Amino acid sequence: MTAPAPAGPGPSAPGPSAPGPSAARPFAACSAVLCPSTARTDGPRPSGVREVVRYNWPMYAAGALTVAVGGALAGRLPGPAAVLARTVAATAAGYLAVSTLATWCVYDRSALHRYDWLPELLPDGPGDHLVISTGLDEASRPIAARHPGARGRLADLYDPALTASGSIRRARRHAPPAPGGIPARPDALPAATGALDTVFAVFAAHELRRPADRTALFAEAARSLCPGGTLLLVEHLRDAANTAVYGPGAWHFLPRATWLRHAAEAGLHPAAERRIAGLVTAFAFRKAAS
Secondary structure (H helix, E strand, O other): OOOOOOOOOOOOOOOOOOOHHHHOOOOHHHHOOOEEOOOOOOOOOOHHHHHHHHOHHHHHHHHHHHHHHHHHHEEEEEEOHHHHHHHHHHHHHHHHHHHHHHHHHHHOOOOOOOOOHHHOOOOOOOOOEEEEEEOOOOOOOHHHHOOOOOOEEEEEEOOOOOOOOHHHHHHHHHHOOOOOEEOOEEEEEOOOOOEEEEEEOOHHHHHOHHHHHHHHHHHHHHHHHHEEEEEEEEEEEEOHHHHHHHHHHHHHHHHHHHHHHHHHHEEEEEEEEEOOOOEEEEEEEEEEOO
């Protein structure tokens, strides 16, 4: 695998004025939208390389076709043209092999789906929380398994008009949402103002392709968070490591600067950051304690 890009600032614990877990404040304000977690901790296994290939099969098919056509042309074209065709085929084959191996390392072999990294970013646990999904929710179950006493709900933002990615539509058909999700919009999350300790957006926010929708989502997350609350964002980044592994596919991801800008516009500051398996970044964006 490609070595990880330089990590951002290391994790930091909340300051002395930051509130503790949800028990430190009355829960009545948010009881209408949150309940003791009833998310199933069993169910289908999280996506691995097999599912990633299934959801993104047109890209893999295009890569395989490029290899086949380039190899065939290399044996029929003269001189420099044959070298070009052979180079294109070799490059496509390399990206297919490297990206598949990297995806296996990240999604099948790393701690990503075990959430062993979560205490580093949320030392007090998630408390009263909302999980945001834009089509494929694979965060609710592991969070409920690690924190069975935490109260949480799922906000389902899936809308073909907002999340136009074909891979999301295929994932949605393969893994329908679990019961209990609340239909929502980026500008209308199902939570009272100041009711939440944590909002989770795990591989979800980048599927909102319009900047205005992401801006609205961050603003809504900030509104819903209590003072000292955290927006936990997990994403691949459009950076050197992901570009080296995924090639043109990395342009589906967003740069680190974009996420920092959205957070700053919503009044959230970066409190901790963790690189997972060299290719995934988890941010803890915190709301001011007062």
